[in-house]
Amino acid sequence: MIREEFIKRSPLRILEESIHGGLGRGNLGVFAARKGIGKTACLVQVATDKLFQQKSVIHVSYSSRVDYILKWYEDIFHEISRSLSLEYATESYEDVIKNRVIMNFNQEGTRTDQVLRSLEAMITHGKFGVETIIVDGYNFVESLAEDLCKFKDFAGRMTQEVWFSASLKGEEPLFDDRGLPRELERVLGAIDVLITMKYKDDKIRLNVVKDHHYPPAGELMLSLDPTTLLIAGS
Amino acid sequence: MSQDIMRLRNIGISAHIDSGKTTLTERILFYCKKIHRMHEVKGKDGVGATMDSMELEKERGITISSAATNVSWLDHTINIIDTPGHVDFTIEVERALRVLDGAVLVLCSVGGVQSQTISVDRQLKRYQVPCLAFINKLDRSGADPYKVKAQLKEKLGRNALLMQIPIGLEDRFEGLIDLVSMKAVYFEGSQGEVVRKEEIPQELRAEAMKWREAMLNEVSLFSDELTEAILTGREPEDLVIKAVRKGTVTRELTPVFMGSAYKNKGIQLLLDAVVRYLPNPTEVENFALNLDDGKEVKLRPDAEADPVALAFKLEDGPYGQLTYIRVYQGKIATGSELTNSRSGQDFRVGRLVRMHADSIKEIEEAPAGDIAALFGVECQSGDTFVGRGLNLAMSSIHVPEPVISLAVSAADNKSADNLAKALKRFTKEDPTFRSYVDPESRQTIIQGMGELHLDVYLERMRREYNVSLETGMPEVAYRESISRRADFDYTHKKQTGGAGQFGRVIGSIEPLADKNYEFVNEVKGGRIPREFIPACDKGFQAALRKGKLIGFPIVGVRVRLLDGQSHAVDSSDLAFQAAAQGAFWQAYAKAGPQILEPVMKLSVEGPTEFVGHIFASINQRRGVIISSVEDGLFARVDAEVPLSEMFGYSTVLRSLTQGKAEFTMEFLKYAKIPAFIAEKLIAEGQRSQKG
Numbered sequence: 001m002i003r004e005e006f007i008k009r010s011p012l013r014i015l016e017e018s019i020h021g022g023l024g025r026g027n028l029g030v031f032a033a034r035k036g037i038g039k040t041a042c043l044v045q046v047a048t049d050k051l052f053q054q055k056s057v058i059h060v061s062y063s064s065r066v067d068y069i070l071k072w073y074e075d076i077f078h079e080i081s082r083s084l085s086l087e088y089a090t091e092s093y094e095d096v097i098k099n100r101v102i103m104n105f106n107q108e109g110t111r112t113d114q115v116l117r118s119l120e121a122m123i124t125h126g127k128f129g130v131e132t133i134i135v136d137g138y139n140f141v142e143s144l145a146e147d148l149c150k151f152k153d154f155a156g157r158m159t160q161e162v163w164f165s166a167s168l169k170g171e172e173p174l175f176d177d178r179g180l181p182r183e184l185e186r187v188l189g190a191i192d193v194l195i196t197m198k199y200k201d202d203k204i205r206l207n208v209v210k211d212h213h214y215p216p217a218g219e220l221m222l223s224l225d226p227t228t229l230l231i232a233g234s
Numbered sequence: 235m236s237q238d239i240m241r242l243r244n245i246g247i248s249a250h251i252d253s254g255k256t257t258l259t260e261r262i263l264f265y266c267k268k269i270h271r272m273h274e275v276k277g278k279d280g281v282g283a284t285m286d287s288m289e290l291e292k293e294r295g296i297t298i299s300s301a302a303t304n305v306s307w308l309d310h311t312i313n314i315i316d317t318p319g320h321v322d323f324t325i326e327v328e329r330a331l332r333v334l335d336g337a338v339l340v341l342c343s344v345g346g347v348q349s350q351t352i353s354v355d356r357q358l359k360r361y362q363v364p365c366l367a368f369i370n371k372l373d374r375s376g377a378d379p380y381k382v383k384a385q386l387k388e389k390l391g392r393n394a395l396l397m398q399i400p401i402g403l404e405d406r407f408e409g410l411i412d413l414v415s416m417k418a419v420y421f422e423g424s425q426g427e428v429v430r431k432e433e434i435p436q437e438l439r440a441e442a443m444k445w446r447e448a449m450l451n452e453v454s455l456f457s458d459e460l461t462e463a464i465l466t467g468r469e470p471e472d473l474v475i476k477a478v479r480k481g482t483v484t485r486e487l488t489p490v491f492m493g494s495a496y497k498n499k500g501i502q503l504l505l506d507a508v509v510r511y512l513p514n515p516t517e518v519e520n521f522a523l524n525l526d527d528g529k530e531v532k533l534r535p536d537a538e539a540d541p542v543a544l545a546f547k548l549e550d551g552p553y554g555q556l557t558y559i560r561v562y563q564g565k566i567a568t569g570s571e572l573t574n575s576r577s578g579q580d581f582r583v584g585r586l587v588r589m590h591a592d593s594i595k596e597i598e599e600a601p602a603g604d605i606a607a608l609f610g611v612e613c614q615s616g617d618t619f620v621g622r623g624l625n626l627a628m629s630s631i632h633v634p635e636p637v638i639s640l641a642v643s644a645a646d647n648k649s650a651d652n653l654a655k656a657l658k659r660f661t662k663e664d665p666t667f668r669s670y671v672d673p674e675s676r677q678t679i680i681q682g683m684g685e686l687h688l689d690v691y692l693e694r695m696r697r698e699y700n701v702s703l704e705t706g707m708p709e710v711a712y713r714e715s716i717s718r719r720a721d722f723d724y725t726h727k728k729q730t731g732g733a734g735q736f737g738r739v740i741g742s743i744e745p746l747a748d749k750n751y752e753f754v755n756e757v758k759g760g761r762i763p764r765e766f767i768p769a770c771d772k773g774f775q776a777a778l779r780k781g782k783l784i785g786f787p788i789v790g791v792r793v794r795l796l797d798g799q800s801h802a803v804d805s806s807d808l809a810f811q812a813a814a815q816g817a818f819w820q821a822y823a824k825a826g827p828q829i830l831e832p833v834m835k836l837s838v839e840g841p842t843e844f845v846g847h848i849f850a851s852i853n854q855r856r857g858v859i860i861s862s863v864e865d866g867l868f869a870r871v872d873a874e875v876p877l878s879e880m881f882g883y884s885t886v887l888r889s890l891t892q893g894k895a896e897f898t899m900e901f902l903k904y905a906k907i908p909a910f911i912a913e914k915l916i917a918e919g920q921r922s923q924k925g
Contacts, residue, residue, distance in 0.1 A: 065388060066861045066872075102861035106388070110864065118845050118864060126849030126859060 003052050005084060011222055011231045012049045018208055018217040019193050023163065025131065026156040027212070028148070028190060030140075032166040032181045033197035034174070038204050039165035041229035042197070043134045044076045046163050047100065056099040056130040058122060060115065062137035066104050069136075073097060079228045101128055112147040116154050123158060133162045140166040141183055148190045179209040179218070202226065238311075239535055239603045240514045244560070246315045246330050246363070248354045249340035254370045258340060258495040259314065265427065265502055266305035266312070302547070302558050302605050304588045304595075310509045313605040331361040333546045333560035333605065336482075336512030338504065339367045343377035343492070347385040349837035349870055349898045355390045364485050364513055367392070368504055369492040372400050372407045379403075379492050385865075392488040395452050397478070398503065399445050400492060401438065410493065410500055411438060413446040414474050419503060426498025452487070456480040475510055482511045515603025520562050522618065522626040525575060531626060533563040535602040540564050540621035541572065544628040545608075548615050550659045557608045558589070559600070562628070564621060566606065567599035572619045575627050585609040614662055636668055636681035637832040637877055637901050640688050641706035642695075643677060649701045653678070656699040660691055667691060681711070684834075684899060685881060710831060710878040712915070713904055714781030714788045717826035719744040724817035725799070726809055734804035737762075737813035739770055740797040743821045745790055751778060752792040762798035762810070769807040770795055773814025782819065783827055783912075784919040789904070793818070829912045830904040832877045838887065840895025842869045847890040855879035856908070874902060 016022040023029040031039045047057045061069055077093050101122060105115055122128050133155075140148075155162045168174050170183045180188065181196060188194070194210035204224035208217040224231055249255040305312050315330045331337070337358055341351060358365055367386055369379045379400060386394035398410045401418060409420040411434055418435060422428040434442050450469060454461040457477035463469050481487030491507055493500015521530045522542055533542055541564030549556045559566065566572070568586045573579070587594045587607050600606035613619075618627045644650035657669045657680070667688075668681040682688045685708060695701040721742045728735040739762070746752055753771045762770065771793075778788040798813075836857065838848050842864050848871050852859055857875035880899065887895055907915075 066863055069861075098858055101859045104861060104863040106863060106865050110866075114842065114864070118842065118862065118869075121846030122849050122859070122862070125846040125853070127853045128849075128859070 003054075006052050006080065007049070009084070010049055010052075011233045012046065014220065014222055014233055015195075015206070015231070018220050018222075019211045020214055023161040023193050024212075025159045025161055027192035028152055028155060028162050028164065029193035029195070030164045030166050030184070030191050031195050031197060032168055032184060033204075034168050037197045037199065038224045038226075038229055039167070039197065040072060040136050041076065041224060042195075042206075042231065043136050043163055043165055044072045045231055047132065047134045048073065048076055048080065048096070050132045051096050051099055054099065055132065056101075056128060058119065058128065058130050058133045059100060059102045060119065060133060060135045060138075061102065061104045062106070062110070062135075062139070065106070066102055069102050069104070073100070076229070079230050083228070083230060101126075112143070112150050116150060119154070120158070131160060133160050135162060135164045138164050138166070140164075140187065141169060145187050145190070148187045152190045175209075179207055179216075181209075197224065199226075206231070239516055239537075239601060241310045242514055242603050243310060243312045243508055243512050244315070244333065244335045244515065244603070244605055245312060245508055245512055246334045246337045247340060248331075248337050248358060249351070254342065254495050255340045258368070258370060258501070261426075261495045261498060261501045262314065262505060263303065263305060264425065265505065266307050302589050302607070304605070307505045308509050312505075312508060315605070330546070331357055331363055333544065334361075334363055335515055335518045335603075336508070337363045337365045338508065339365050339488075341367060341369050341382050341386075342374075343369045343371045343379050343382055344374050345868075346378075346382040347389040349839045349896075352389065352837070353898055353900070355392075362485065364482050365392075365488055366482065366504070366507055366511060367394060367488050367490045368500075369490060370495055372403055372492055372499070373405065373494040373497045375404050377403045377407070379490075383490050386488060386490065393452070393481075393486060394488045394490050395449055395478075395481075396445050397449065397489045397507070398492055398500075399438075399442060401435065407494060407497065407499065410503065411442045412503065413442065413449050414471055414478075416442065416446065421499045421502070426501070429502050450474070453477045453481065456484075456487070479511045483513045483517055520628075522562070522628050525625045525627055533602075535563065537565045537601040539602070540624050541566055541570070541619070542621070542624065542626055542628070543572075543619045545611075545613050545615060545617045545619065548613070548663045550663075554609055555611070556587075556589075557611045557613060559606055559608060559619065561600050561602050561604050561606070563602050565599050565601040566608075566619070571622055573622060573624075574613055575618045575620050575625060576614070577617070579612070580622075581611055583608060584611075615665060635711075636666060636683060637711050637834075638684060638688065638708055639679050639681040639711060640692075640708045641672075641675070641677040641679055642692070643704050645702040645704055649703070652699040652701045653695060653703070656691075656695045656701060660694070677706070683901065684877075686884070708881055710876075712784060712786040712832075712907075713830040714783050714786055715790045715828055715830050715906075716743060716745050716788075716822065717828050720821040720823075720825035722817035722821035724813055724820050726813035726816055728809075729804070733806075734801070735806065735809040735812065736799075736801035736804035737766070737806075737809040738799035739795060739810070739813045739817045741793065741795040741817070743818065743825055744792050744794070745825075746792040747790065750789045750791075751775065754792060754794045756794055756796050757798060761800070762795070763800055763805070766800065766805060766807065766810040767795070769810040770798075770814040773811035774818055776811065777815045777818035777822075781827065782822060783829055784915050786829075788822075788827075789830070829907050829915060831907045833874050833902050833905045834877050834880060834899045835902040836873045836875045836880070836897060836899050837870060838873070838895055838897040839868065839870045840891050841867055844891040844895055845869045845871065848887075848895060851883070851886060851890060855883070875899075876905075876907070877901075 031042045033039050047059060050057050059069060077096060103118060123130060151162055166184060168181050168183055174181055176182055179196060191210060192212050196207045196209050197204050204226060206220045206222045208220060210216055221233055222231055247255050247259055303314050315334060369382050371377060372379060383394050383396055386392045397413055400407060401409045401411060409418060411418050416434060417431045420430045422430055450464055453474060454464055457473060460473045460477045463473055478489055482489060489511055491504050495501060516535045520533045522533055524531050543559040543561045543566055545557045545559050547558035566583060568583050570583050572581060572583060586597050586600060588597050589607050620626050644653040660667050661669055666683050670679055672679050680688060692703060695703060719742055723740045725738040726735060753774060755767050774793045781788045840848060852873045852875060855875050856879050857873045860872045862869060862871045887897060
C-alpha cells in the first residue's frame, strides 16, 4: 500500500528525527527563505505526509487563489506517486485529500483575530478536528509580534502544531552568525522550530536553526529537488 | 444583406440573481424605445419589468424563462436573450448561451463576484462567448467598482479592463468618465434619457489619465497600429475601439463598463459598447453535424445558402406554441419548406415573428444570424430545421441526467387533465425536467435537477394550469454498482410441456469507470450461436434496469461473455435473455454490490460572521468542506454534499444566517454511500416491498 510505504520512506521522518520527534502540539514551526525557494512545496509535503497518515489538515493561505493551492497538492501528490513505484499510484488522490480543508483569506491585512476565529469555527462548528495547521503566506515582516503570539496561544489552547512559511525580503546578509533570519529576530520567542532554506550545489538545503530548547541540528541530510520540488534525503 | 448581418448583435445578459439584470434589461428596452414606461422587478405598481413574463417570476422577483427580444441602437439590431440567474435552471442558461454571439456579464458593485457569477462565468467560458462586464448599482452604499474589477481578474481569471471610471459613488454617484473619448458623461432628464458630455472635472483628470494609460497599455497588445500611434503621442479613438474589439471578440479581454440601471445612469454607454465591441454573427464560427457521415460542417452566415436553424426554446404562450429559433445559415421565410432533421418531418413556415417580451411583431423573413420565433411548429427544444436535401443537426446541447424525483398526483379529474397538459408542455420546454408513470406504483413521477427546480414547476402547475396537486417526498436518484469482479455460470432450463427453453452462459462481470455498461463477447467456436449473442446482451441490460439492493438502476458494469451452451431445439432468444438475467443476479450478489448517491457541489456565500454556522450546517449534512475563502466581510465556502441531505437547506440556511447567506448547488458525481445509510435504505426498500 502506498500509505504505509510512503509514511515509512518519507524523508520527513529524517526531519522529525532531526527536531526531536517532530514539531509537537502547541508549537509553531517556520520554513524561512527568500521568495521562490520552495517554502510552499515544503508545507504541502508536511501536509500531505499527515494526510497519508489519515490525519486532518487545515491549510490556511493568505496569498494565493484556492485553485493554485489545489494544484500544489495535486502536483506534489503526482510527484510522490511517481517517485514511488507506479504500482502504488492506484491510491486515489481523492482519498488522500478528503481530510484537508483550505481556508483562504485573500484580502490583504486580514486580522489575525479574524483568521483564528474562523479557524476555531471550522474546528468546533465544522467538527474538523486537526492536529496540524499549515499557514502559507503569513506576513512576518509587517505583522505585529503579538499576532504570532496569538497563533501560539491558539495552538496551545486547541492543541495543534502550526507550520508557517516566512518569506524573507530584507537585504543581505539575511542571516546572523547563528544562521537565524534577522527579520524574524523579534518573533523568535514564539517560534519553536525554525528551518531555513538556501540554494547550494544545485539543490535547496534545509537547515534547522532553532529546535525547541535543544541545540539545533544545523544543515540536514535533506534537500529539495529544484525540478520535482520534493524533499529528499541527500 | 451581409451589411445587415454585420449590424446584428445577439447578446445575452448573464448575471447573479440580485445584480439588477432585469432592471437593466428594462432600461435597455426603454432607451431603445421598445417600451414607453419603466417598472421595477418587484414593481410597486404591480406591473413588473417587461422581460419578466411569467407570473411566478414576478412574484419571486426572479427571471426563470428566457425571452428573446429585439431592439435597435445606433443603426444596429440587437437581439437580447434574457437568461435566468439561478443555477438550478442552468439548462435554460446553457441553451440561451448556445445561440448567443456575445454577452454582458452583470455584477453588483457591492457584492462583486459571487458564487452564481462564477457558475455563469463558467458557462460563458464553456460556450466561448465573448463578453463585456457591467458593474451595476454604483449608487448603492458600499459600491466599489475597482474591487469588482480586481475580482474579475482574481476570481474569474478574466483580463478585465476598465473602460470607464465613476464620477462619485454611492449617493454621490453622478456620472462616468469615458476613458476612450476622455469625456465626462452625465445622464439627465427625468429618466436619464439626455446624455450630456463635458470636459472631465479638474479633480478627476489625473485619475482618469492613470486608468486610460493602464487601458491603452493593455489594449495596444492587440494592435501594432495603436502601439505606433501611442509612441507618437496621439491615440485616435477609432484605433482604440478597433483594438478593444479585437481583444473582446477573441476573448482575451473583458472590457468593464459601469453605472446604475436603477438610477438610469450608464445604460446608453453600455449599449454603445455592445455595438462597438461584441461580435456580429459573421465573426463567430458555428458548426453542424452532417447526419449522413457524422462529420462537422462549418455553417456559412450567408442568406443565400440553404437554411439551417436551431429551435432553442419552446414556449406555450397565450397565442399558442412558440418556437424560438436561431438561424445559422440561409434564411427562414414565411411560406418556405423546412425539414426537422430529428424527426424527418417536413413543414411549411407559417407565421414568423419577432418577440418583444409579451408582444409580437410579424416578419417576412429572418436571415442567417438572426433570432426569431415560429408559430405552430411541432418540435422539441434542440431540434434543427434544415432546407430540403440537407441532413444536418446542430451539435446537441449537453443535457445532464436528473438527480431528484417526486411523486405527484392530481386531486380530481379536472386537475388530472390539466396535469397531463402541464407535464407535456414542461417536458418539451425543458429537457432536464422529465416525467413518467411508475409501472409498479402507477404514480406520476417528475424528475429534475434540484429541489428548487421541481418547486418552480409545481408552482407553475398550480398557477398556470390550476392543478390541485398532492406531492410525495422528494426522492434522490440513487444508483447501484459493483465493487469487484465476479464470475457467473448459469443455465436456464425449462421443460414443462410444450417447447422447452435452454440456454447456458459463462463469464464475468466487473466494475467499469466512467461508463454505465459495456458488453464484451469473447465466446469462441460457436458455443453460443451468434444469433443468440444480442439476446444475451439484451438480458444483461434488462437486469441492470433495476438493482436488487434498493431497486435503482445499476451502473458501471462490464459484462464479459466467455462461454456457454445451447440446445439445437430448445434454445431461443427468450431462453438466452432469461439465462443472462439469471447469470447477472448470480454474479451480482458476489460482486460487492453497493449503493451510489448523487453528490452535489455546494457553494455557500455569506458574511464572515456566519462562517461557523455555515461550517456546522455542512458538517451536519455529511458534507466535506473543500475550501473557505474570506474576502473582507464576505466568505464563500465550497463543499461536496450528498443531495439526500440537502432537502430544505435554503430554509435552514436562511434561519441560521438571518437571511444573509445564499447558496448554489450543482450535480458533481455519484459516490458510494456510507455503510450505515446503505443498511437503512436497504431495510426501507425491503419494508416497502413487503408492504
